[in-house]
Amino acid sequence: MAQGMRSKALKSGAIWGFIVLELIFFSVAGEFLSLSDKEFMDAENMLLLLKQSAPIGIIAMGMTIVMVNGNIDLSVGATFAIAAIVLLDSMTWPIFAGLGDWVIPVAWLLALAVGTALGALNGLIVWKTGIDAFIVTLGAMLAYRGIVFMFNGEQPTSHLNWTLVDIAEAKFLGLATASWFLLIVTFAVWFLMAKTVHGRNAYAIGDNREAAVNAGIRVGPHMMINFAIIGFLAALSAVVFYSESGSVNPNDGMLYELWVITAVVLGGTKIIGGAGSVIGTFGGVIAIQLLRKGLGHIGADTSTVNLVIGLILVAVLILDRQLNMRGKEELKV
Amino acid sequence: MATMSKQQIGSILAKQGILVAFVVFMIAFTIANPKFLTAENVLSVVRSSAILGVMALGVTFVVISGNLDLSVGSMMSFSTIVVLDLHDKIGPALAIPVMFAMTLSLGALIGFLVGYLKLNSLIVTLGMLSAIHGLTLTYSGGKNMDIADKEGTWFGVFGQGTALGLPVPIQIFVVVAALLGLVLAKTSFGRKVYAVGGNGTAATFSGIRRARTVFFCYIISAACVATAGLIQASRSLGSQNTVGQGLELEVLAAVILGGASLLGGSGTILKTVIGVLILGFIKNGLLLMGLQFYVQYVVTSVIIILAVWLDIAAKRGRLWSQIA
Numbered sequence: 063m064a065q066g067m068r069s070k071a072l073k074s075g076a077i078w079g080f081i082v083l084e085l086i087f088f089s090v091a092g093e094f095l096s097l098s099d100k101e102f103m104d105a106e107n108m109l110l111l112l113k114q115s116a117p118i119g120i121i122a123m124g125m126t127i128v129m130v131n132g133n134i135d136l137s138v139g140a141t142f143a144i145a146a147i148v149l150l151d152s153m154t155w156p157i158f159a160g161l162g163d164w165v166i167p168v169a170w171l172l173a174l175a176v177g178t179a180l181g182a183l184n185g186l187i188v189w190k191t192g193i194d195a196f197i198v199t200l201g202a203m204l205a206y207r208g209i210v211f212m213f214n215g216e217q218p219t220s221h222l223n224w225t226l227v228d229i230a231e232a233k234f235l236g237l238a239t240a241s242w243f244l245l246i247v248t249f250a251v252w253f254l255m256a257k258t259v260h261g262r263n264a265y266a267i268g269d270n271r272e273a274a275v276n277a278g279i280r281v282g283p284h285m286m287i288n289f290a291i292i293g294f295l296a297a298l299s300a301v302v303f304y305s306e307s308g309s310v311n312p313n314d315g316m317l318y319e320l321w322v323i324t325a326v327v328l329g330g331t332k333i334i335g336g337a338g339s340v341i342g343t344f345g346g347v348i349a350i351q352l353l354r355k356g357l358g359h360i361g362a363d364t365s366t367v368n369l370v371i372g373l374i375l376v377a378v379l380i381l382d383r384q385l386n387m388r389g390k391e392e393l394k395v
Numbered sequence: 396m397a398t399m400s401k402q403q404i405g406s407i408l409a410k411q412g413i414l415v416a417f418v419v420f421m422i423a424f425t426i427a428n429p430k431f432l433t434a435e436n437v438l439s440v441v442r443s444s445a446i447l448g449v450m451a452l453g454v455t456f457v458v459i460s461g462n463l464d465l466s467v468g469s470m471m472s473f474s475t476i477v478v479l480d481l482h483d484k485i486g487p488a489l490a491i492p493v494m495f496a497m498t499l500s501l502g503a504l505i506g507f508l509v510g511y512l513k514l515n516s517l518i519v520t521l522g523m524l525s526a527i528h529g530l531t532l533t534y535s536g537g538k539n540m541d542i543a544d545k546e547g548t549w550f551g552v553f554g555q556g557t558a559l560g561l562p563v564p565i566q567i568f569v570v571v572a573a574l575l576g577l578v579l580a581k582t583s584f585g586r587k588v589y590a591v592g593g594n595g596t597a598a599t600f601s602g603i604r605r606a607r608t609v610f611f612c613y614i615i616s617a618a619c620v621a622t623a624g625l626i627q628a629s630r631s632l633g634s635q636n637t638v639g640q641g642l643e644l645e646v647l648a649a650v651i652l653g654g655a656s657l658l659g660g661s662g663t664i665l666k667t668v669i670g671v672l673i674l675g676f677i678k679n680g681l682l683l684m685g686l687q688f689y690v691q692y693v694v695t696s697v698i699i700i701l702a703v704w705l706d707i708a709a710k711r712g713r714l715w716s717q718i719a
Contacts, residue, residue: 136644191704192716194657200644201696208692282718316641320521333515365532372526379514379522 076381077329077345081352088356109237111351116240117142119347120299121318122325123251124292126343129326130255131288132268132335133188133195138296139318140206141180145297146310147213149173150221163225174297180206181293185286195285203319210312220309230306243302247295252340264288268335324375325350330382413654413666413702417673424680431683438562444675445564446471446623446630447642448668451649452575453619455667456612458650459579461592461659462509462516464613466501466523467620467646471639473531474498474624479540479634487550495621501527502617503610510609524643531636541633554630564626571622575615576664588612592659649674652699654706673698 121138128135152158152169161168180202187198213219230239237245255261267274267281275281304310329346331338350371357367425432450467457464474494481490505523509516542548556563579585587608590598599605628634653670655662677698678691708714 187700189718190715191700192707192711192718193700193703196657197651197703198700200647200651201700203696204644204648204692205696208689208696211689211692212687282716285718320524323518323521324525327518333518363532363537365529365537367529368525369529369533372522372524372529375522375525376508376514376519379518380508380512383512383514 077342077349080328081345081349084349084352084356088352088359091360092356107355109241111348111355112241112244113238114355115347115351116244117299117303118318118321118325118350119244119344120247120302121292121296122322122329122343122347123247123340124288124295125322125326126329126331126338126340127251127255127264127288128195128292129323129331129333130268130335130338131264131285132271133285133288134199134323134333135181135184135195135289135292136199136319137180137184137202137206138292138322139315140203140210141177141293141296142300142315142318143210143310143312144180144206145173145177145300146304146314147210147219148176149301149304150219150308150310151213153221153223153226163223166223166226166229170301173301174294177297177300178290178294181296182286182290184293185289188289189282189286207316214312216312218309218311222308226305227308230302240302240306243298247298248340248344255340260284260287265336268332268337270336321350324371327375328378413652413669413673416698416702417669417676420673420676420680424676424683427680428683431680436679436683438565440675440679441565441568441672442562444671445568446626447645447649447674448568448671449571449619449623449626450642450646451653451667451671452572452664453616454646454650455653455655455662455664456575456579456588456615457516458647458655458657459592459659459662460588460609460612461595462609462612463520463647463657464505464616465517465520465643465647466505466527467616468639468641468643469524469528469531470498470501470617470620471624471627471642472634472636473501473527473534474621475628475634475638476531476535476540476636478625478628479542479632480535482548482550482628483543487548491625494624495618498621498624499614499617502613502620505617506610506613509613510606513606528637528640535636537636539633539635545632548632551629551632554626554628564630567622567626571619572664572668575619578615579664584608584611589660592661594660645674648695648699652702654702656706 121142125135125138149169149172152172153165158165158168184195184199184202187193188195191198232239234242255264263274263279263284266277266279267284271281300310300315325346326338326343327333327346328349329339329342329344331343353371353374354367357370421432430436450471454464454467474497477497478490478494481493484490485493501523505519508514508519542550545551553563553567558566579588587598587603590601590603591605591608595605598608624639627638649670650662650667651657651670652673653662653666653668655667674695677695681691681694682688711717
């Protein structure tokens with residue numbers, strides 16, 4: 063029993079141990095390899111890291127819900143790009159011309175509504191047709207990306223609104239706007255998953271769908287709500303990021319789904335559903351961003367980052383399997 | 396014909412749905428544009444589908460065995476870059492086998508992880524997608540690869556050559572498809588692949604070595620990727636190091652469109668070939684109709700979802716799912 067708990071604690075603590083390891087490694091290695099004189103664990107650098115984690119992190123929270131549910135969403139990168147275009151383009155629409163700076167909340171709401179609707183559409187198809195979420199969202203990814211390209215071809219869509227940039231670059235209690243959004247979303251999704259009926263149902267459905275149906279949970283609408291949530295969060299991520307940058311390329315958000323899934327899996331969520339935690343995902347997001355930043359700090363290029371992240375993902379899977387096997391042996395005894 | 400009940404029509408539609416859809420598309424596009432069904436156009440479509448097609452053939456094995464392979468795109472970039480680099484260093488005759496060996500060892504690694512260690516194939520190949528991409532960038536130093544002497548090499552024959560009136564890429568596609576079709580349909584290995592994907596536990600109990608079967612599926616997939624990389628490298632005699640990016644999903648789309656189930660145990664080489672051709676002809680047909688290039692993504696994904704829907708609706712005997 064005590065051993066079983068140790069294995070559980072080992073698993074949920076693994077991601078934080080990994081983060082500490084990364085911090086130590088990059089601080090020490092940075093002493094010898096870094097070109098800059100700055101310390102890696104500089105407070106300013108760590109705050110920047112939190113801000114840079116926001117775009118992936120906000121989506122990863124939604125992905126945690128969907129994956130705990132036993133589904134997956136590959137369309138988040140494309141939804142992200144569509145929401146960004148809606149945000150920036152709607153501010154130039156003639157019907158909003160009289161609004162002045164009040165166009166900002168309108169554009170935000172529009173972008174969020176579009177993201178939510180696209181996510182809900184995925185959920186509706188999964189619910190009503192019974193097609194596997196992997197296929198539905200694979201199709202949606204292609205289709206949404208196609209729409210992005212149809213809008214403006216290969217050209218970027220740009221609109222800079224300085225009030226908006228001021229809001230995005232503002233700092234409150236030392237944290238950037240994007241960081242606040244990440245923290246608030248993390249807390250909200252944690253609350254949803256840990257403290258509400260909806261969250262408990264999500265685990266139940268992911269663990270055993272038959273049993274959940276027998277227990278009277280309406281699986282279809284439940285899954286649709288979760289897809290709407292991840293669509294909303296993908297759009298929110300775009301709203302947070304593009305309020306500051308003001309220009310979106312049609313390729314933006316590509317491969318985001320892979321980064322997000324990597325972060326969620328690193329955080330301990332099972333791809334088959336039924337297990338996973340929001341706090342773990344937060345750790346996964348931080349770990350990945352730390353790795354990207356740290357490797358950059360010691361002078362490695364992006365190719366190394368890709369290589370290392372891929373290998374770590376596989377290593378985590380092997381480790382997780384070993385821990386699970388030990389857990390099963392304990393059960394036998 | 397008149398006495399045919401609604402149910403019978405439904406079951407024919409479901410069984411041969413993808414073929415019916417294919418014929419309907421071909422007719423519609425031909426009516427819309429007479430140029431569509433000319434020998435020249437058909438050949439050019441098949442030729443440009445060959446690279447995607449060869450990769451899809453290998454992925455068919457992996458999918459039937461109940462797994463996924465998301466790493467084929469970045470693996471294709473890898474083999475393209477490697478063969479182009481080695482071409483100038485050790486000559487084409489040596490470069491090709493060395494490139495095959497390197498790509499196959501990547502396939503063997505994935506096969507080992509998924510087959511013998513029983514790790515989730517989606518995550519493993521997702522990790523390998525990223526890792527192999529990094530490997531390619533490291534190998535090429537982030538630069539594009541070009542053959543120095545493009546005039547004086549015979550290497551272009553795989554991608555640009557024609558023999559007996561047919562472009563070589565098409566011939567490679569046909570030969571590989573025929574070969575793998577035979578392996579899948581007529582050999583005991585092929586039957587094992589279906590058994591492992593259909594019910595892994597039952598297969599293990601009937602004495603099939605599951606791990607070994609899955610391992611060889613990934614080896615076949617890697618061999619197909621290497622072939623596709625060879626065609627790609629030979630076609631342009633130079634390449635960016637992201638040439639295969641995103642192809643993994645298009646390949647998967649073709650395989651699913653052909654009717655292979657992601658749950659494993661079903662699918663054939665012929666169906667995959669049809670899936671590849673449908674994707675190719677849709678792209679071409681939409682372009683000939685003067686539509687924007689990007690419309691094809693939207694149309695393709697709608698068709699994929701409709702095809703899968705039709706397939707499972709026929710299996711459960713009703714259109715809408717029973718999910719509460």
